[in-house]
Amino acid sequence: MTKDFGADLVGPRSAFKFHRTQPTERISGSAGDVLEDDPVGRLKVFVYELPSKYNKKILQKDPRCLTHMFAAEIYMHRFLLSSPVRTLNPEEADWFYTPVYTTCDLTPNGLPLPFKSPRMMRSAIQLISSNWPYWNRTEGADHFFIEEKAIDRGILPLLQRATLVQTFGQRNHVCLKDGSVIIPPYAPPQKMQAHLIPPSTPRSIFVYFRGLFYDVGNDPEGGYYARGARASVWENFKDNPLFDISTEHPTTYYEDMQRAVFCLCPLGWAPWSPRLVEAVIFGCIPVIIADDIVLPFADAIPWEDIGVFVAEKDVPKLDTILTSIPINEILRKQRLLANPSMKQAMLFPQPAQSRDAFHQILNGLARKLPHDKNVYLNPGEKILNWTAGPVGDLKPW
Amino acid sequence: MKQLTALQQQGRRSNSFRNASSPLDATVDGAIKSPATIFWLILHGLCCLISLVLGFRFSRLVFFLLFSTSSSPSATNIYSALQTTLPSSGAASPPERNVSAAAGGSRVVVGRHGILIRPWPHPDPAEVMKAHGIIERVQTEQRSQYGVKNPRTVIAITPTYVRTFQTPHLTGVMHSLMNVPYDLIWIVVEAGGATNETSSLIAKSGLKNIHIGFGGKMPFLWEDRHKLESRMRLHALRIVREKRLDGIVMFADDSNMHSLELFDEIQNVKWVGAVSVGILVGGSEETELTIVQTDDIGKDEKKSQVPVQGPACNSSNHLVGWHTFNTLPFVERSARYIGDRAFVLPRKLEWAGFVLNSRLVWEDTEDKPVWVKEWEEVGRDDEDVESPLSLVKDTSVVEPLGSCGRKVLLWWLRVEARADSKFPARWIIDPPLEITVPAKRTPWPDAPPELPSSAEKVIIMPENTEKRPTKSGSRKKRSSRSKRKRSAKVLDEHVSARHTGDN
Numbered sequence: 001m002t003k004d005f006g007a008d009l010v011g012p013r014s015a016f017k018f019h020r021t022q023p024t025e026r027i028s029g030s031a032g033d034v035l036e037d038d039p040v041g042r043l044k045v046f047v048y049e050l051p052s053k054y055n056k057k058i059l060q061k062d063p064r065c066l067t068h069m070f071a072a073e074i075y076m077h078r079f080l081l082s083s084p085v086r087t088l089n090p091e092e093a094d095w096f097y098t099p100v101y102t103t104c105d106l107t108p109n110g111l112p113l114p115f116k117s118p119r120m121m122r123s124a125i126q127l128i129s130s131n132w133p134y135w136n137r138t139e140g141a142d143h144f145f146i147e148e149k150a151i152d153r154g155i156l157p158l159l160q161r162a163t164l165v166q167t168f169g170q171r172n173h174v175c176l177k178d179g180s181v182i183i184p185p186y187a188p189p190q191k192m193q194a195h196l197i198p199p200s201t202p203r204s205i206f207v208y209f210r211g212l213f214y215d216v217g218n219d220p221e222g223g224y225y226a227r228g229a230r231a232s233v234w235e236n237f238k239d240n241p242l243f244d245i246s247t248e249h250p251t252t253y254y255e256d257m258q259r260a261v262f263c264l265c266p267l268g269w270a271p272w273s274p275r276l277v278e279a280v281i282f283g284c285i286p287v288i289i290a291d292d293i294v295l296p297f298a299d300a301i302p303w304e305d306i307g308v309f310v311a312e313k314d315v316p317k318l319d320t321i322l323t324s325i326p327i328n329e330i331l332r333k334q335r336l337l338a339n340p341s342m343k344q345a346m347l348f349p350q351p352a353q354s355r356d357a358f359h360q361i362l363n364g365l366a367r368k369l370p371h372d373k374n375v376y377l378n379p380g381e382k383i384l385n386w387t388a389g390p391v392g393d394l395k396p397w
Numbered sequence: 398m399k400q401l402t403a404l405q406q407q408g409r410r411s412n413s414f415r416n417a418s419s420p421l422d423a424t425v426d427g428a429i430k431s432p433a434t435i436f437w438l439i440l441h442g443l444c445c446l447i448s449l450v451l452g453f454r455f456s457r458l459v460f461f462l463l464f465s466t467s468s469s470p471s472a473t474n475i476y477s478a479l480q481t482t483l484p485s486s487g488a489a490s491p492p493e494r495n496v497s498a499a500a501g502g503s504r505v506v507v508g509r510h511g512i513l514i515r516p517w518p519h520p521d522p523a524e525v526m527k528a529h530g531i532i533e534r535v536q537t538e539q540r541s542q543y544g545v546k547n548p549r550t551v552i553a554i555t556p557t558y559v560r561t562f563q564t565p566h567l568t569g570v571m572h573s574l575m576n577v578p579y580d581l582i583w584i585v586v587e588a589g590g591a592t593n594e595t596s597s598l599i600a601k602s603g604l605k606n607i608h609i610g611f612g613g614k615m616p617f618l619w620e621d622r623h624k625l626e627s628r629m630r631l632h633a634l635r636i637v638r639e640k641r642l643d644g645i646v647m648f649a650d651d652s653n654m655h656s657l658e659l660f661d662e663i664q665n666v667k668w669v670g671a672v673s674v675g676i677l678v679g680g681s682e683e684t685e686l687t688i689v690q691t692d693d694i695g696k697d698e699k700k701s702q703v704p705v706q707g708p709a710c711n712s713s714n715h716l717v718g719w720h721t722f723n724t725l726p727f728v729e730r731s732a733r734y735i736g737d738r739a740f741v742l743p744r745k746l747e748w749a750g751f752v753l754n755s756r757l758v759w760e761d762t763e764d765k766p767v768w769v770k771e772w773e774e775v776g777r778d779d780e781d782v783e784s785p786l787s788l789v790k791d792t793s794v795v796e797p798l799g800s801c802g803r804k805v806l807l808w809w810l811r812v813e814a815r816a817d818s819k820f821p822a823r824w825i826i827d828p829p830l831e832i833t834v835p836a837k838r839t840p841w842p843d844a845p846p847e848l849p850s851s852a853e854k855v856i857i858m859p860e861n862t863e864k865r866p867t868k869s870g871s872r873k874k875r876s877s878r879s880k881r882k883r884s885a886k887v888l889d890e891h892v893s894a895r896h897t898g899d900n
Contacts, residue, residue: 200543202536206528228510235512240520242528261535316515323527327534334535 024339025332029300035341036355039362040084043369046093047080048128050100054120058104065104069185069274070167072357073101073146075348079358094369095163096134096143100124116397118156121145123397125158139384141375144181144365158384161375163368165361170271171292181364183357184296187277189349195254199283206242207322208260208284209233210253211275212268213245229289230266232315240319257282261330262308262322266290277346280306285333287322289315297345297360299367306336540578545664550580550644552637552755556629557651558588558615559595560735561814564824566651567595571602573655579664581605582644584636586629588615594823607636617734617816619741626650627782630748631775638758638772646755648748648785652810659806662798663752668766669789670796673707674750675808676722678740705805706743706750708797716797721745736815744783747809751785752798758788768794 027035055077059065065074077099080086087093102117129135135143140162147164164180213234215225222231237243245264250256257263263279267290276295279286286307288295295303303309310321336342344355352358553574557567574581583606587595590610599606611632616622630648637646645663649655663670709718724731724742732739756762757769768791775788786792799806814820821827 198543200539202539204532204536206532222512223509228512231512232514235514236518239518242520242525261532313513316513316518319520319524319528323524323531325531327531330531330535331538334538 025335027301027306027336027339027342029298029302034300034363034367035297035345035360037363037366038354039359039366042366043085043094043362044087044092045080045083045085045095045097045362045365046087046090046134047077047097047099048132050098050124050127054100054124058101062104062106064106065101067186067188068106069187070103071186072167072183072348073099073103075186075350076146076165076358076361077101078350079352083352083358083362085362090132090134093134094142094371095365096128098124098128098143098145100145102147119397121147121156122158137377138371138375139377139382142371158386160384163365165364167272167296170290171294179368181361182294182296182298183361184277184346185272185274186348187274187281187346189347192254192278192281197255197258199258201259203259203261205244205256205260207237207244207262207264207287207318208256209243209245209264209266210248210250210256212247215269225269226267227312229312229315230268232312233264233266233289233318236316237319242319254278254282257284260284262287264289265307267293267312272296276307280337280346281343283334283337285330285337287318289318296357297364300360300363301342301345306333306342308333545579545661548579548664550582550642551577551660551663552582552584552642552644552646553649554584554586554630554633554646555649555651556586556588556626556633557595559592560615560816561818561820562812563595563651564598566812567598569654570649570651571599571604573657574604574649575602576657577660579660580644582607582642584609584633586611586633588612588625588629597823609633609636615735619732619735619737619811622735623744624781627748631782634758637755638760641759642755644755646753646758648751650747650749650809652812653749654808654810656806658804659799662804662806665798666752666754666796668754668757668769668796669785669794670752670798671708671716671719671802672750672752672797672799672807673705673720673802673805674747675805676704676706676743677808677810678704678742706746706809707799707805708795708802710797710801714797714801716793716795719746720802734816735813736818741811743809743811746784746786748784749807749809751795753785753788766794 026033029035055074059074065071077097080097080099090096100120102120105116125135125140138161140159144163144165145159147159147166165183166180167183167185211230212225213230214220214222219225222228225231233245237245244256244260257278261284263275263282263284263286265273265275265279265286265288267273271290271293272295276286276288287310288303288307289310289312291312295301308322308325310318314321341355344353345357345360348357553570555567555570557563574583581604583599583602583604585595585599585606585608587608587610589612591608592610596608599608609632611629612625616625634646636642645666647659647663659672662672703720704722705720706722707720708716709720711717722743722745724745727740727742730739731742757765758772759765760772768789770788770790775782782788786795789795
C-alpha cells in the first residue's frame with residue numbers, strides 16, 4: 001500500500017467536509033482498491049413495484065423507522081428508485097430488488113420486533129412469484145433483499161438462494177447467509193456532521209466507551225449480555241485512568257470520540273453496533289471485541305489494518321494489548337481512517353453521494369456478477385420448499 | 398431481538414427451575430408424605446431462604462459443585478467465582494448451548510459466560526507511561542498535520558538586570574519559552590553588563606541563547622528605565638541584523654506572562670504584526686481605564702474600561718486604529734521610581750505587543766517592503782524609540798493578529814522590589830542564616846549574642862517566642878493589594894537584626 005500524501009480523492013460536493021490536508025493511505029481490501037469503483041454501468045437493478053402496504057404504509061405508521069439502526073432498507077429503496085443503475089426493463093436486469101420494510105416494526109422503546117417479518121417476506125415473495133416470471137426463473141438466485149436484523153430461527157427457507165444484504169455479521173450463525181453483503185448499521189450523517197470539531201484538537205483520551213456494561217433489564221446477573229465481555233471490561237478497567245468508560249449519555253459523545261485515540265466497540269446482544277461507524281467517521285481507532293464478527297464490506301475494506309481485534313478471552317489484558325501496539329502501527333491506522341473514501345463508505349447520506357454505502361452495496365452486488373449459468377432453472381424445476389418453516393410463518397400476512 | 402432472546406432465556410431459566418422442582422411436585426401430588434419428601438421440602442425451603450439472603454441462585458452453585466462439568470465456560474466460571482462476590486459467580490446448571498449444528502460448531506457458545514477478571518484489576522504504571530507516550534506522539538503528529546505548516550524560528554528578546562525580582566520573573570519567561578514547540582533563540586540583554594547570576598539562570602533552560610550586556614546600571618526612575626529598555630531592545634535587533642538571524646522577533650519582557658497560543662499565532666505574521674496585550678495594573682479603586690481611539694487626534698471617547706493595548710479592526714478585519722490607555726489621569730498616582738508602592742503604568746503601546754519578521758532589520762535584502770525605514774534612521778541620536786512602529790513609515794501595514802486583536806495573548810506587568818532590597822546571590826543561602834527564632838522546644842539562650850543591626854527594616858516577633866513558634870527568618874510584610882509591590886523578603890548574607898523583648 002503506497003502512501004499517498006494529500007491524496008485528493010475526488011469527491012464532488014461532499015456534504016461531509018473531510019479535512020484533506022492530512023496525509024492518508026489508500027485502502028486496499030482483498031478485492032483490491034474497490035472502494036472507489038463506480039457501480040454505474042456494471043450492473044442493472046430492477047425494482048419490483050409492490051403495493052404500498054409493504055413499504056410506504058408501514059413507514060407512515062411509524063416514522064421512527066427512518067432514524068433507527070436498520071433504516072438502511074428504507075433509504076436503499078429510495079436510492080435505487082432514482083439511481084442510474086435502475087432499469088425499467090426487467091429483461092436486461094442483473095439483479096431484482098423487492099422493497100419490503102420488514103424491520104419497521106418497533107416497540108415503544110424503539111427496538112425492532114422480529115415476529116411479523118417472516119410472514120411479510122413470504123407474502124411479498126408469493127406476490128412477486130405470481131406476478132412476474134423472474135422469481136421462478138431462478139428461484140430467487142438473482143434477487144436480493146435487505147434483510148436487516150436477525151431472525152433467530154434462521155433465514156427464511158424461501159430466501160435460500162437469494163442474496164441478502166445484512167447488517168448482521170456473525171460467522172457461523174444461523175442468521176448469516178453465505179455470500180451476503182454485510183453493510184454498516186445506519187448512523188445519521190447530518191447529526192455526526194454537526195458535531196465535528198477542529199482536527200487540530202489534540203487527542204487526549206486513550207480509550208473511550210459509553211454504553212451499558214450490564215443489561216439490568218434483561219440480564220441482571222451478567223454473563224449473558226455480551227457474553228460477559230462488557231462486564232469484564234468494566235470490572236477490569238473501571239478505575240484505570242486511561243479508560244474513559246461509563247454508562248452515561250453525555251451530550252458531547254461525538255466530540256469526545258474525536259478526542260480519543262481508541263474507541264471500544266464490544267459486542268452487545270449482537271456483535272455489531274453503530275459504534276463502529278461512529279469510530280470510523282471520527283477517526284478513532286475501533287477496538288473490536290467480538291469473536292466471529294463479520295464486518296461490513298469485508299472484501300473491500302481491510303479491517304485488520306484499520307482496527308484492533310481483541311478476543312473476548314483477552315479482555316482482561318486489554319490495556320497491555322493496546323499499549324504494546326507499536327506507535328507506527330497506530331499512526332498508520334489513523335492515516336487509513338482519515339481517508340475520506342473510508343468514511344464515505346460507512347455512511348448513508350441523503351441524497352446519495354459517490355462512494356457512499358449505497359454505492360458500496362452495489363459494488364458488492366456487481367462483484368458477484370455474472371451469475372453462474374446453473375442458477376437458471378429449467379422450466380418446471382423446483383428447488384425451494386414453499387411449506388418449510390414453522391406453521392406460524394405460513395399464515396398469510 | 399434483545400427482547401426475544403431475553404424472553405427465550407427467561408423461558409429456559411424457568412424451565413430448568415421447574416425441572417429441578419418437578420420431582421418435588423410429583424411426590425407432593427401423592428397424599429403420602431414420606432420422610433424423603435419432607436427432607437426435600439425442608440432442603441428446598443432452606444435453599445430458598447439462603448438465596449433470598451445472598452441474592453442469587455444458590456441452587457446453581459450447588460449444582461455446579463455437585464455436577465461440575467469440564468466444559469470451558471465452567472472453567473472460566475471457576476476463575477470468576479473465586480475472584481468476585483458478584484452474583485455472576487457459579488456456572489449455570491446445564492449451560493444452554495445453541496450451537497448451530499449446520500455450520501459444524503462455532504467457537505462461540507451462546508449461554509451463560511463468566512466475567513473474566515484478572516487478579517489485580519488495577520492500572521500498571523509502566524503501561525500508563527507507555528500510553529502517555531502514545532498520546533504524546535499522536536498529538537505531535539496531529540500538530541504537524543493541522544498546525545503551522547512551515548514553522549519559523551522564534552527570536553525572543555528580553556531586557557533584564559540583576560535585582561530581587563529577576564529570578565521569579567525570568568524563570569516565568571524561561572518556562573514559557575521552554576514550552577514553545579518551535580525553534581527558539583533567546584536574546585537576553587542585561588543592563589550593566591552580562592553577569593554570572595543571569596547566565597547561570599538562563600543556562601538552566603537549555604535554550605539557545607545569546608547573552609549580552611549593554612550600557613550602565615538600570616536607572617532608578619521608571620521613565621528612564623523604559624527608555625533604557627527600548628535601547629536595549631534596539632541593541633538586540635542590532636545583533637539580529639549583524640548575525641542575520643532568520644525568524645520572527647518577539648519581545649518577551651521578563652516580567653510579562655505569555656500564553657502558548659501567542660507563539661502559534663505569531664507564526665502567521667508576514668512582516669509586522671500586533672497582538673492585544675492585557676495590561677495588569679494592580680487593583681485599585683480608581684483604576685478607570687479607558688479606551689481612546691487615536692485615529693482622530695484630540696478626540697477622546699471614553700468608553701468602558703478594558704485594560705488592553707492592541708490593534709483595533711473594523712468589521713471586515715482591517716486595521717483601523719489602536720486601543721491604548723489614556724494614562725494621563727493616573728500619572729500623578731503612578732509609580733515614579735522602582736520600588737515605589739504605586740502601580741506602574743505602561744507606555745502608549747508596549748513593545749511586547751509587536752512581532753517582526755527578522756528580515757526587516759537585515760541589511761541588503763531585496764524583498765524588504767518599501768515602507769520600512771532604514772536601520773540607520775531608527776534610534777539615531779539616542780531618540781527614544783517608543784515602540785516598533787517607529788521602524789515603519791506607515792503604520793497601516795501592521796497585521797493584526799489573534800483574530801484581529803480580539804484575543805489577548807499576553808499580559809504586561811511591572812512589579813519590582815525596592816531598589817535597595819538585597820537578596821542572596823543566586824538565591825542560595827550561604828553562610829547559613831542566623832537563627833532569630835529557635836524551634837519551639839529549644840531553650841532560649843540566656844544572653845542573646847550581640848548582633849549588628851542592619852539598616853533594613855526587619856520585622857520580628859517582639860514577644861516571647863515560646864508561645865508562638867514561627868519559622869526562622871523575618872516575616873514578610875504584605876501590602877493590602879496583592880499585585881502591588883511587596884517589601885522584599887530581606888535575607889542578608891550577614892545576620893538579621895533582632896529585637897527581643899528582654900533588652
